[in-house]
Amino acid sequence: MEIRQAHHTINMLVSAWQSHRMYPEGHPSRVQKTRQCQEQLAVLLADKSPLRIGLVEDTLFIEEHLFADPHIAEAEAVDILTSLEIDGVELERGLSLAELQTFFSLSTACIQSGDDIETALTSANIRHLRIVTLLQDDENPNIVYNSAIKAVDQIFKDIHGGRVPSTDSIRTVSKNMVQSVLRQEHALFALAQIKDYDNYTFNHSVNVGIISLTVGRACGVHPQQLQLLAFGGMIHDIGKLKIPVDIITKPGRLTQLELVQIRRHPDRGVELITQIEGIPKEVIDMVHYHHLHYNRTGYPQQSQPELSPLVDMVTIADHYDAMTTHRSYQRPVPPREAIRRMRHVSGIDLHPEFLEYFIYHLGEYPVGSLLRLASSEIVLVTGFGSLGNQHLKVCRLFNARGTLEADPVSYELLPDEMDQIVGDVDPLSRGIDISIYFD
Ligand SMILES: [Fe+2]
Ligand SMILES: [Fe+2]
Known part of the structure; x- marks a missing residue:
């Protein structure tokens, strides 16, 4: 988004909001200003969804733009958000005129009455506008990640022990994963950079659950469906537990017979999970x-009615994690290279639009990228700052003399400092495992 558009959008939002405060319901000014605002937002949301507007340490931001020196409307926006006691709002593609009007009406009313805007919006069934508040404890990415590990571990143990797996904890953790991702967009994804080479299927399952959520978010999936994505992502390869482990872990090429066996894992998976009651069709x-x-090649081939779009999203997550993970027969591929390779099979193996949304969401320098700066330092992208995916949190692994830092320093690269990046570095060529920096 250009800075001019950013200012303009805040102006329109504040002006529409003020018209709701000043004029009674049905007044032409309310309708006209809200319509202009909705049209402007629709243009922006067509380009990128969700769109975030909020406060970071009392300073207003919209997407990557921080208004450190606010104009009148921007100062008013800070007052509105502060009075509502929220950190921000998130708008999604599909935001309707009626939803926007309801938001303006409810928020002006809540400021007067002191009622909670989040509760008011939930009861009004607003789907494309969400309140952003501070993170709760059970939505903390590290806590959520550890409970995901435990939940998947429990399922794997149940299956190894010949029991019907219990999915209670995986359902709870799926819910917390979604909340965590909704509140801190990229933090959980960063933890999917932790790779456990010796325990591939297990680690891959947790990672695909997390990455599927990132794909789903990028595609604007509703939170309830996101829970299904996390759940399905975490158990997508469950059938591999019924395939001989020496085939799963075999280095090098598989024989035709072994290939046939491995290709049975989706069917084996379905046999396992249909023993459990109440597993959703998706x-x-x-x-x-x-x-x-x-393009409907691949396996298993059988006549099949329309599949949920969530399946295409898990497939994208599965590719991304498999490519970026070291395996006995495969060098791990850095994130930017994985994206290039995935684009090669876009529209063939992978859903082209979902893939583009995912790539756009990951940003030019996805978390997990190792980058050389103009200063000759080498930094690892460990996360994003409050201004989105052009605001990098980095960790300096190599200093300008090329020495590995014993105690790496973390800092941030702001959107206007991106020109310091001069190229990609393959972690293997520097003999490092980036996983350890995400623990
Ligand atoms: Fe699989
Ligand atoms: Fe997989």
């Missing part, structure tokens, strides 16, 4: 069809 489809390509 989740069964993710387990069954995550190797069925976008």
Whole structure:
């Protein structure tokens, strides 16, 4: 978004909001200003969804623009958000005129009455506008990540022990994962950079659950469906537990017979999960069809009615994690290279639009990228700052003389400092494992 558009959008939002405060319901000014505002937002949301507007340490931001020196409307926006006691709002593609009007009416009313705007919006069934508040404890990315590990571990143990797996904890953790991702967009994704080479299927399952959520967020999936994505992502390869482990872990090429066996894992997975009561159809489809390509080649091949779009999203997550993970027969590929390779199979193996949304969401320098700066230092992208995916949190691994830092320093690269980046570095060429920096 250009800075001019950023100022303009805040002006329109504040002006529409003020018209709701000043004029009674049905007044032409309310309708006209809200319509102009909705049209402006629709243009921006067509380009990028969700769109975030909020406060970071009392300073207003919209997407990557921080208004450190606010104009009148921007100062008013800070007052509105502060009076509502919220950190911001998040707007999604599809935001309607009626939803925007309801938001303005409810928020002016809540400021007067002191009522909670989040509760008011939930009861009004607003789907494309969400309140952003501070993170709760059980939504903390590290806590959520550890509970995801435990939940997947429990399922794997149940299956190894010949029991029908219990999915209670995985359902709870899916919910917390979604909350965590909704509140801190990229923090959980950073933890999917932790790779456990010796325990591939297990680690891959947790990672695909997390990455699927990132794909789902990028595609504007509703939070309830996001829970299904996390759930399905975490158990998508469950059928591999029924394939001989020496085939799963075999280095080098598989024989034709071994290939046939490994290709049975989606069917084996469905056999396992249909023993459990109440598994949603979408989740069964993710387990069954995550190797069925976008062009419907792949496996298993059988006549099949329309599949949920969530299946295509898990497939993208599965590719991304498999590519970026070291395996006995494969060098891990850095994130930017993984994106390039995925684009090669866009529209063939992978859903082209979902893939583009995902790539856009990851940003030019996805978390996990190792970058050389003009100063010759080498930094690892460990996360994003409050201004989005052009505001990098980095960790300096190599100093300008090329020495590995014993105690790496973390700092931030702001959107206007991106020109310091001069190229990619392959972690393997520097003999490092980036996983350890995300622990
Ligand atoms: Fe699989
Ligand atoms: Fe997989």
